[in-house]
Amino acid sequence: MPTAVKTERITILGTPDFKKFLTREAKKEGVSMSQLVRQRCEKKPVNNEDEKLLAALVKEVSAATARAKSSLEKGLKDSEKVLAEIRRAR
Numbered sequence: 001m002p003t004a005v006k007t008e009r010i011t012i013l014g015t016p017d018f019k020k021f022l023t024r025e026a027k028k029e030g031v032s033m034s035q036l037v038r039q040r041c042e043k044k045p046v047n048n049e050d051e052k053l054l055a056a057l058v059k060e061v062s063a064a065t066a067r068a069k070s071s072l073e074k075g076l077k078d079s080e081k082v083l084a085e086i087r088r089a090r
Contacts, residue, residue: 006034
């Protein structure tokens with residue numbers, strides 16, 4: 001896609017902290033502040049269906065993680081009981 005010549009100046013006002021944020025982000029991405037703003041403003045909007053699927057996946061992973069943690073904790077407690085019984089039997 002050919003790059004159009006940027007000939008229009010757009011001035012925005014922001015706080016010093018906002019300017020520092022933009023400067024930091026532009027530096028991280030290796031672009032000018034103007035290019036950073038253009039890139040972020042021109043991004044396609046996120047598909048709501050994708051967001052819903054991602055949220056459902058996060059929910060499932062969180063639940064599975066909680067179940068796995070609970071199972072591991074139970075396994076450790078059971079192991080500690082068995083080790084205690086072995087030590088007492090010696």
